[in-house]
Amino acid sequence: MPDISRSQALWERARKHLAGGVSSNIRLQEQPAPLYFSHGQGSRLFDVDGNEYIDYVAAYGPLILGHSHPELVAAVQRQVELGQTYGGQHAIEVEVAEKLCKLVPAMDVVRFCGSGSEANHALFRLARAFTGRTKIIRFEGHYHGWLDDQLVSDHPTSVEEAGALPFPRPVLGSKGQLPHAAGETLVLPWNDLVAFQQLIAREGATVAAVITEPIMCNGGFILPKPGFLEGLREICTREGILLIFDEVITGFRADLHGAQGLLGVTPDLTTLGKAVANGFPLSVFGGRRDAMELVGNGVMHGGTYNGNPITLAAANATLDVLSRNDGAVYAHIRAVGLNLMQGISEAAREAGQAVLTQGIGPVFFAWFTDRQSLSSFRDNWDCDEDKYAAFQGKLIGHGVRTIPSGRWYVSAAHTDEDVQQTVAAVARALRET
Numbered sequence: 116m117p118d119i120s121r122s123q124a125l126w127e128r129a130r131k132h133l134a135g136g137v138s139s140n141i142r143l144q145e146q147p148a149p150l151y152f153s154h155g156q157g158s159r160l161f162d163v164d165g166n167e168y169i170d171y172v173a174a175y176g177p178l179i180l181g182h183s184h185p186e187l188v189a190a191v192q193r194q195v196e197l198g199q200t201y202g203g204q205h206a207i208e209v210e211v212a213e214k215l216c217k218l219v220p221a222m223d224v225v226r227f228c229g230s231g232s233e234a235n236h237a238l239f240r241l242a243r244a245f246t247g248r249t250k251i252i253r254f255e256g257h258y259h260g261w262l263d264d265q266l267v268s269d270h271p272t273s274v275e276e277a278g279a280l281p282f283p284r285p286v287l288g289s290k291g292q293l294p295h296a297a298g299e300t301l302v303l304p305w306n307d308l309v310a311f312q313q314l315i316a317r318e319g320a321t322v323a324a325v326i327t328e329p330i331m332c333n334g335g336f337i338l339p340k341p342g343f344l345e346g347l348r349e350i351c352t353r354e355g356i357l358l359i360f361d362e363v364i365t366g367f368r369a370d371l372h373g374a375q376g377l378l379g380v381t382p383d384l385t386t387l388g389k390a391v392a393n394g395f396p397l398s399v400f401g402g403r404r405d406a407m408e409l410v411g412n413g414v415m416h417g418g419t420y421n422g423n424p425i426t427l428a429a430a431n432a433t434l435d436v437l438s439r440n441d442g443a444v445y446a447h448i449r450a451v452g453l454n455l456m457q458g459i460s461e462a463a464r465e466a467g468q469a470v471l472t473q474g475i476g477p478v479f480f481a482w483f484t485d486r487q488s489l490s491s492f493r494d495n496w497d498c499d500e501d502k503y504a505a506f507q508g509k510l511i512g513h514g515v516r517t518i519p520s521g522r523w524y525v526s527a528a529h530t531d532e533d534v535q536q537t538v539a540a541v542a543r544a545l546r547e548t
C-alpha cells in the first residue's frame with residue numbers, strides 16, 4: 116500500500132465531527148479505509164498523499180465523461196459568474212428539458228430535482244395520485260433510494276430474512292424506518308413474469324405502479340430476460356398500472372437513449388440521475404404528459420435548489436458532448452469496458468482464480484464465484500463478498516480504485532492504455548488475494 120498517512124489523519128479528524136466519518140454510508144465500505152481526494156482529471160483521481168488512481172468508481176456512477184471534462188468545466192464557470200441560484204426560471208432549464216424529451220423515449224414532460232431518491236419518491240406520489248391506488252410493486256435486489264418507503268428488499272441477505280420465492284417478504288433496510296414503511300410495497304423476484312402475472316391476478320386492482328431498474332445494476336449486473344420487460348409493459352397497460360423505469364444508473368450510461376432506448380421498451384414514467392449532469396447533483400423525473408400534468412396541479416413537488424442554473428449548465432454541456440455525432444462516444448465506452456471485462460477474466464484464469472464478469476461495458480460486475488453467469492439476485496448470495504472486498508483493497512494499493520461491492524463504471528475518458536495498466540494491476544492484486 117502506498118503512503119496514505121494524510122488520508123488517515125483526515126479520517127481520524129472526520130470521525131470526530133462527521134457522522135460515521137463520511138457523508139454517505141456506502142463510502143464506509145472502501146478498503147483499507149476511506150481515502151481523501153484532492154482532484155480528478157479524466158480517468159484519474161488523486162489523493163491528498165499524491166497517489167494517483169485509475170478511477171472506476173466514477174463517483175458511484177455519474178462520471179460518464181470522466182473527471183473535469185473541459186466543456187463542462189467551462190459551462191459551469193460561465194454560469195457561476197452569473198449567479199448561483201435564482202429560485203426562479205432560466206433559459207437553460209428549458210433547453211435541458213427539451214433535450215431530455217428528445218433523447219429519452221418516455222419523456223414528454225420532465226421535472227428537475229436533486230437526487231435519485233427524491234425523483235423516485237416524486238413518482239411514487241404521482242403514480243398514486245394518477246391511479247387512485249396505493250401499492251407499488253418492486254423487485255428484490257433493486258435499489259431506488261434511501262427514503263422510508265424506498266429502502267425495501269434492496270439487499271436482503273438470506274432466505275430466513277426474505278422468505279422463499281416467488282413471493283418474498285418485504286425487508287426493511289435501516290433501523291429507524293417506520294414499521295409500516297413497506298406496508299404499500301409488494302416485492303417480487305426480478306425476471307419472473309409468471310410470478311408477476313400471479314401477483315397481478317391477486318392484487319392488480321390495488322397497484323399504482325411497478326418500478327424496476329430496466330437492467331439490474333445494483334444487486335449485481337443482470338440483463339432482463341427476453342420478453343420480461345415487454346411482459347411488464349403489456350400487463351401494466353392492460354391493468355391501468357404505471358410502469359416506472361428507474362434509470363438513475365442506466366440513463367445516459369447504457370446508451371444515449373437510456374436502457375429503454377437500447378432495449379426498445381418504453382415505460383410510462385422514468386427517473387434519471389447520476390450521469391445526466393456528470394457529477395453535479397441533478398435528478399429528473401418525467402414521462403407521459405397526462406400523468407405529469409398533475410405535477411403542479413394537485414401533486415406537490417418542491418425544492419429550494421431544484422433546477423439551479425449551475426447544475427443545469429453542467430447537464431446541458433454533458434448532453435451536448437454525449438449527443439455529438441449521434442452518440443458516437445458510446446461505441447468507445449462500450450469497447451473499452453468490454454476489453455476491460457475480458458482482460459479481468461483472462462488475468463483471473465492465469466491466476467487460477469474463479470472470477471466472473473458480467474455487463475455491457477459502461478457498467479459491469481465482477482464476482483468471486485464458480486458460476487458461469489448470475490441470473491437472479493439471490494445468486495449473489497453464494498459469491499464470495501469478503502474475498503472481493505479484500506481484492507478491492509489490494510487493487511487500490513496498485514493504483515486502481517473500484518467499488519467494494521463489485522460494480523465497475525467505465526467512462527469516455529478511459530483509454531486502452533488505462534485498460535492495460537488496470538489488467539496488470541488486477542493480475543497483481545489477484546496473486547495477493
Ligand SMILES: Cc1ncc(COP(=O)(O)O)c(C=O)c1O
Pocket residue numbers: 229230231232233235258259260261328333361362363364388389398
Ligand atoms: C437505480 C438507482 N435508483 C436510485 C438511486 C438513488 O439515487 P441517489 O443516490 O441520487 O439518491 C440509486 C443510487 O445509487 C440507484 O442506483
